């Protein structure tokens with residue numbers, strides 16, 4: 001029987017493999033693709049969907065069509081367990097799927113843990129489709145009354161969400177009171193100049209920013225957030241942008257993981273314990289060099305995963321993943337401007353946003369090969 005390649009999760013690191021699946025099926029390999037959704041959503045343009053700069057169809061890839069049109073089988077479901085000895089995975093649908101070679105790109109989620117109540121008013125910023133649902137709710141709410149909208153988390157995602165909530169609420173019949181709870185320091189890992197420009201940009205638009213030890217959220221309840229200093233911030237909706245944690249299936253299956261729970265891989269993006277298991281994106285931890293959880297690395301891993309999955313099937317030599325040097329970050333500030341930085345270089349203004357928009361749209365064009373732009377917005381079909 002022909003060898004079986006199993007692709008689990010259709011995240012940013014798997015897009016080249018998906019685009020070139022015909023290279024695998026053309027050689028006679030059986031390929032199965034597993035994803036909980038027919039689409040994968042590009043996070044870099046997610047805040048722009050929240051504000052309405054982009055429509056949903058502009059930021060997603062129809063991964064089911066990508067797979068099926070290239071001769072692969074597509075299974076809708078979520079991997080919940082891996083059996084590396086028996087070379088199979090278990091899906092939440094109860095189905096078991098065998099593999100000869102498997103690759104995981106199952107991403108990460110927002111760890112709400114003990115901090116937040118489970119409530120429709122509390123919105124994790126991943127999965128990215130949550131941002132579209134939030135946009136519809138805020139638009140509807142602001143037609144009827146004023147809203148208090150809070151963003152918890154002062155990293156790049158939190159800043160972009162606060163800035164794009166401002167855009168969404170700007171010029172509506174009612175007022176939005178927007179608060180960013182930035183934790184110890186807003187954009188604490190960015191150059192000071194980038195941080196200052198972000199604070200200035202948000203401040204000028206009336207976004208209230210709280211940061212420092214006392215402004216840390218202790219408990220996020222349905223209608224209010226209790227801070228470390230004893231104060232409470234009321235909200236109608238609270239976005240949770242607290243940083244991400246890799247999907248839990250690896251630790252749960254007894255595979256070696258990094259300290260963050262990501263699948264521990266070597267420089268070939270291969271499990272340090274099981275040579276038939278590969279992975280990329282936010283769900284892995286690179287041994288000796290854990291990487292930031294940013295899409296940039298997932299994108300850089302694309303050609304390596306393509307090459308190494310083929311090499312593993314063919315019995316040829318794999319190539320090493322080189323994470324490369326520092327990476328460019330550009331924030332979409334929601335008012336037509338961006339803040340860009342790389343190392344200590346900082347630049348902001350309209351051109352910075354246009355550059356981000358150009359890079360993002362170019363990335364989308366490369367992998368939107370299944371008629372996505374003519375689909376209606378909304379849930380997956």
Ligand SMILES: Cc1cc2nc3c(=O)[nH]c(=O)nc-3n(C[C@H](O)[C@H](O)[C@H](O)COP(=O)(O)OP(=O)(O)OC[C@H]3O[C@@H](n4cnc5c(N)ncnc54)[C@H](O)[C@@H]3O)c2cc1C
Pocket residue numbers: 008009010011012013034035036037039040041043044045046047077078079080105106107108109125126157160247249280281282283293294295296297298330
């Ligand atoms: C609001 C926001 C904005 C961001 N902007 C940027 C940016 O501009 N630039 C940047 O570099 N980074 C950005 N990031 C970080 C970026 O989101 C992540 O680094 C990136 O999404 C990682 O890609 P991924 O494909 O590994 O994971 P994900 O994007 O999380 O994709 C994982 C995929 O796997 C699927 N999946 C999940 N669990 C399972 C399972 N058990 N079985 C099967 N499939 C599964 C999911 O449905 C999803 O399609 C942003 C993050 C957020 C939250």
